[in-house]
Amino acid sequence: MAERKLFKGNEAVAEAAIRAGCRYFFGYPITPQNEIPEYMSRRLPEVGGVFVQAESEIAAINMVYGAAGAGARVMTSSSSPGISLKQEGISYLAGAGLPCLIVNMVRGGPGLGGIQPAQSDYFQAVKGGGHGDYHLVVYVPASVQEMVDLTMEAFDVAEIYRMPAMILGDGILGQMMEPVEFHEPRKREVPAKDWATTGAAGRAPRVINSLYLNPEQLYRHNLALADRFEQVKANEVRCEAVNVDDADIVLAAYGTTARICRSVMDRARASGLRVGLMRPITVSPFPYDAIGKAARTAKAFLTVEMSMGQMVEDVRLAVLGKAPVHFYGTTGGVVPTAAAILARVEEIAGAEVSRP
Amino acid sequence: MKQVYAVPKSLQPRPTHYCPGCTHGIIHKLIAETIDELGVRDRTVGVAPVGCAVLAYDYFDFDVQQAAHGRAPAVATGIRRVLPEGVVFTYQGDGDLASIGAAEIVHAAMRGERITVVFVNNAIYGMTGGQMAPTTLVEQKTTTSPFGRQEATQGQPIRMSEMLATIPGAAYIARVALSSPAGVQRAKKAIKRAFEVQLSGAGFSMVECLSTCPTNWGMTPFEAMKWLDSNMAPYYPVGEFRTPEGVTQNA
Numbered sequence A: 001m002a003e004r005k006l007f008k009g010n011e012a013v014a015e016a017a018i019r020a021g022c023r024y025f026f027g028y029p030i031t032p033q034n035e036i037p038e039y040m041s042r043r044l045p046e047v048g049g050v051f052v053q054a055e056s057e058i059a060a061i062n063m064v065y066g067a068a069g070a071g072a073r074v075m076t077s078s079s080s081p082g083i084s085l086k087q088e089g090i091s092y093l094a095g096a097g098l099p100c101l102i103v104n105m106v107r108g109g110p111g112l113g114g115i116q117p118a119q120s121d122y123f124q125a126v127k128g129g130g131h132g133d134y135h136l137v138v139y140v141p142a143s144v145q146e147m148v149d150l151t152m153e154a155f156d157v158a159e160i161y162r163m164p165a166m167i168l169g170d171g172i173l174g175q176m177m178e179p180v181e182f183h184e185p186r187k188r189e190v191p192a193k194d195w196a197t198t199g200a201a202g203r204a205p206r207v208i209n210s211l212y213l214n215p216e217q218l219y220r221h222n223l224a225l226a227d228r229f230e231q232v233k234a235n236e237v238r239c240e241a242v243n244v245d246d247a248d249i250v251l252a253a254y255g256t257t258a259r260i261c262r263s264v265m266d267r268a269r270a271s272g273l274r275v276g277l278m279r280p281i282t283v284s285p286f287p288y289d290a291i292g293k294a295a296r297t298a299k300a301f302l303t304v305e306m307s308m309g310q311m312v313e314d315v316r317l318a319v320l321g322k323a324p325v326h327f328y329g330t331t332g333g334v335v336p337t338a339a340a341i342l343a344r345v346e347e348i349a350g351a352e353v354s355r356p
Numbered sequence B: 001m002k003q004v005y006a007v008p009k010s011l012q013p014r015p016t017h018y019c020p021g022c023t024h025g026i027i028h029k030l031i032a033e034t035i036d037e038l039g040v041r042d043r044t045v046g047v048a049p050v051g052c053a054v055l056a057y058d059y060f061d062f063d064v065q066q067a068a069h070g071r072a073p074a075v076a077t078g079i080r081r082v083l084p085e086g087v088v089f090t091y092q093g094d095g096d097l098a099s100i101g102a103a104e105i106v107h108a109a110m111r112g113e114r115i116t117v118v119f120v121n122n123a124i125y126g127m128t129g130g131q132m133a134p135t136t137l138v139e140q141k142t143t144t145s146p147f148g149r150q151e152a153t154q155g156q157p158i159r160m161s162e163m164l165a166t167i168p169g170a171a172y173i174a175r176v177a178l179s180s181p182a183g184v185q186r187a188k189k190a191i192k193r194a195f196e197v198q199l200s201g202a203g204f205s206m207v208e209c210l211s212t213c214p215t216n217w218g219m220t221p222f223e224a225m226k227w228l229d230s231n232m233a234p235y236y237p238v239g240e241f242r243t244p245e246g247v248t249q250n251a
């Protein structure tokens, strides 16, 4: 049996990263994720790793670029305003096909915003964020245990497909404490880094680069990036479906909001309403097929987010007009209450479900 | 027959894209020679900038990472931490190093990062067509200072070597001028010394190379060399500003 320990979300991510073989961390402080760099600064030297507090998020992500290019398992973490600064480097990492892990413990925005949990960086995380044609693999854990499991998985997936991966959490997940088990990471075939710039001893020189001045070449490069993401779509999409088969109303939510929706579902079921939950575990690639399948039987969807409506656009794309997709959102760092969501479910049930 | 000249092994034998009279090509050669002489090609990783030298990886015959504009010192930091036995250098223009990347260069020096920086100061942005750089001289005309750089509104040109020489983590800081054969020889010595300082583990090292941009200065190569000597060199004195022994001297 693996050991079970009480861990704070942020520290769980850090410990999981170390257990997954990450030995390099470059970061810059911002609330509410400071426990990650703090934990790394303590723990990495114990395992022969390196922690550098960079002069800015821009520098931190570029240190990640250098280290990833030299073949290391490397990560950085930040929260919303800091992730905005990292976008330049994220685009370069994606362009150069460099694997790494980026953790975003989202806080309310825009601008300096606040320090309370939010989900308002969804667009930025899944639709690009930086410039150019690229995608990240984005995991959205809903528990401290999942923070551990998905952090470990994210490193492998980033290396298999040569692209940056992101853990998209929020202030609540980062701060909450739950018992976790650190399993041996799932063994996956990770290819050798036969592209890393480590010194050209006994081989031809290598270049880490995202510059293609010839448009045809850039076109081919972008097609190759898109092709790799197609493979991610085919193999790595993850979504949890709870009580969806017989559901009239399907809630769609991720992360913290999905936890609240789970209790909304239980309370609704107790009062006789057939409510289910679709919980994406990856939001990039998005589980369009799984949600589309649920739309064959469900009478209505309700997407719940801590934003003014971002993931709801993907839910609508998945449902493709087969059922109405409603939205309930809170913003600015306000966490939705189960009671308010339940009231919305009952309203929808009255309007949509009672129809013949 | 005695061979008196050969292309350095660390340089690929192909023509560069640099304009006639530009010293980027000479500086590439000096770096390649240094790496050959120190016998470190097999553990060298260079970092190419954004700017005219963005394609440096097409010319060097060792591993190179291309970095975002100004971020080369941060990229080099990442590489250096992963490869403790490596030899890591950045190659940066003045727009790259002194403007957008000012924070990165200062903090790499502050950390005493064991990297070597080759800083090419041609007092202008070359690649984007001759805009004002932080190093553009007062009264110098560029496409974005068409009436000449005005101190009152655009400030004075930045002397990076003098500034970085105040930083304890900087072990070797020198400025050289590529405008004469003797200057090229001194540049070679400084670049080699900078790499030796890196190999010794003493800390951060940088060589600022006063360079030409005949294309954007609107001059012939010969005029450009003369302009460098008569206009840049007085404001940017050559010499060693910091050495591992702590000596600060102007030569």
Ligand SMILES: Cc1ncc(C[n+]2csc(CCOP(=O)(O)OP(=O)(O)O)c2C)c(N)n1
Pocket: B050, B051, B052, B053, B069, B092, B093, B094, B095, B096, B097, B120, B122, B124, B125, B126, B127, B128, B133
């Ligand atoms: C973030 C960003 N901003 C602007 C540019 C455009 N740009 C490319 S090269 C350059 C100037 C380079 O000048 P310098 O560093 O002096 O090098 P030189 O071309 O003179 O060798 C600029 C502004 C860019 N590539 N990236």
Ligand code: SF4
Pocket: B017, B018, B019, B021, B022, B023, B024, B052, B122, B126, B127, B212, B213, B214, B215, B216
């Ligand atoms: S534009 Fe200027 S700096 Fe660039 S290659 Fe030509 S002469 Fe050199």
